[in-house]
Each structure stands twice: as C-alpha cells, then as structure tokens.
Amino acid sequence: MSLYQIISGPMVWTSFLLFIAGTIFQIIKLYPFIKQSTTRLNAISYSSVNREKTTTANNKKIFTKKLFRHLPDFNSLIYKFAMLKYSLFGRYPLTIFVTTLFHLLLIFSPFMVLGHNILFESALGVSFPSLSSEFSTILTFIIILCCLYFLIRRLTVPLVKSITTSSDYIMLAIAAAPFLTGFMAHHQIFNYTVMLHLHILSGEIMLISIPFTKFIHMIYFIITRVVLMNNGLRIKELKI
C-alpha cells in the first residue's frame, strides 16, 4: 500500500469519523449548560416578564410615543440605513467584509472543486455542482489573501496583538494550509506529488482539529448565538 493510498483512503474516513464523533461529543458536553440557562430563563420569564407585559405594556407604549415623538420612525428603511454606521459593519467595514467572504468560501468552496467532486462521486455516488477550474482558482486565491489579511492584522494592529497567542497563528496556518497546498498542487508550482500529499494531509488535520481546538466556534457559534445570546438579551430586556 503506497503512502498516497493510505492518506487518501483509510485516513480520510478516520478524519471524517473523528470530525463527526467529536462534533456530537462536544454538543452533548454543552447540553447541560444549554438546559441550565434555558430553565433559568423560564424561571425569570414566568415570574416577571409576563406580569410586566400585562400591567405596563400600555403605559410603556404611550410613554415611548411621547418621549420619541420628535424622532424618525425606527422601523423605516431610511432610519435602518442611517443606523448602519453604528453596526459592526459600519465600525469595521473591511474586516467584516473579509471575514464574511473568508468564512463563506472556507465552508462552501471545497464542495465545488471538480477534483473533490470526482472523489465524492466515486466514494459516495453523490456529487455537487462543480465550478470551472479558473473560477475555483480565483476563489482559492481570495481565501489565501483573506488569510494574509488576518495575519497582517494580527501582527500590526496593537489591539489584536494584545490578546493574540501562539495558538492563533497555528489556527491560521491550519486553515490556510489546505488552500495554499491545493493552489500550488493545481498549478504545479513545487513538486506536484509532494504538494498533493501535503494537501490531503493538511485537509485531514483541519477536519480533525475542528471539534477539538479553537475551530470549535464553527459548531458552537450556532449554539452561542441562537440559544445563549438570546438568553442574555432577554435578561437585558428585563432590566429596562
């Protein structure tokens, strides 16, 4: 069995299995925390929110109407557009643009490369719509540029520098490696076989590291944003 056969055969399945098992394990691990915070929320909402709703809802409405009568309609599109500069996008337009682009491409572009789809077809009998070779090259190049932007930001901006640890650089390297090696293998910049081997290996390392390292924000992001952040917001509402 050659090296290529090992890393493109059993090792791929192992990494997929570890990724799925790790993801399930991490979600189960967080389950008591979710349950604890939602029960606490219920306890609060039954005691005071409902009472507040029934007794002071009308008064509050009249009060806010009187208080903000000189202000524009908060639900209007123009107002929302004007408020954009106070949003996260308005504050850090370039970073938000680069981050959004990077994360979308990081997740979706590997499924749209022709080479990957051929492997999917032969292994599972299912494939996704493929992009042309030139277009996927451009997308890969954009991802590498985004990674460079993050690296420069980490190295130069004092605010980011203050909380940067060595693990942040390792994470960035793990995220960039499959795209960089794939790009180099496709264009045969260095030795093709070496690059291909490195490409497969780095992809497997990235997949395994998702549930066990800081990449976990890929899974926990949904839970923290939907379950826990809403919880926090509702508690905030109570204080008003």
Add this chain to the structure above:
Amino acid sequence: MTSNHSILFEQDEPSSEQKDLVEISKKVCVEEINAILKEKKHQIATALKVCAHCTLCADSCFLYRSKEKVAEHMPSHKFITSIGVIYKKKGKVTMEELYEMRETLWKRCVLCTRCSCPLGINIPELLAIGRRILRSQGVYHSYSEN
C-alpha cells in the same frame, strides 16, 4: 504578619496602599475558587474556546470609546486576563494577581451589559463570575472612606 500589623496600628490612618500590602500577604484559598469555577465551568470553558480573538467587541464598550482606546478596555481582553487566567491556572493564583484583576474587573468595567460579541459570548456574565471569585477571597473595590 504581626510586625505589619504593629506598624499599621502605630500610624493614625493607614493608607490604602499599606492596606493592600497587608492583604497581599494573605493566602489564596484555592478550594473556594475551584468551587465557583466548577459551578460555572461550562460558561467559562465555552467562552474561552469560542473566542476567536477577533477584537470586534472593542467598539461596543463605552469605556473603550470614551477613554483613550487602549486594549485594557476591550471586553475580550478584560475576561481573558481575569477569569481566563484563573480558569487556566485552575484557581492557583497569587494574591498579587488577584489585585491586578481587581483593577480590570471593577475599574475597567461597570457591568452595563452593553458589550456584544459577534460569536455570542456573554461577556458581562463572565466578568460577574470573576468579581464573585475575587470577592470570595476578600479582594474587592473599596470606595474612598474619607
């Protein structure tokens, strides 16, 4: 300890710095800290794991925006350098470190709960846990007694 106390009693009014010096010589009760850490383990561990060190929370802190824009006023910096350090060291922190954290937890944060994390970390809750741990060791912000 005794010599410190005798010096203190000889003077009319011990300054806050002298008081701090006496307090620093006290020992930290690791068991007490660990009991709180165990209770709030999920919150702290999840936050530390999820935080991608993106620094996008900085502008949501009014102290960061109104004072000179230094990293110490950034919400993520506050919780990483206080509760993050206590959690990583498993409660084995010195009194000096706790006094440094007191500055962060009381003087650089008013718990207004207005900071927002793009990844959904509840930063004020973490800082409140940090305050609780510090208070359990007798370290807290004392207002001017005069």
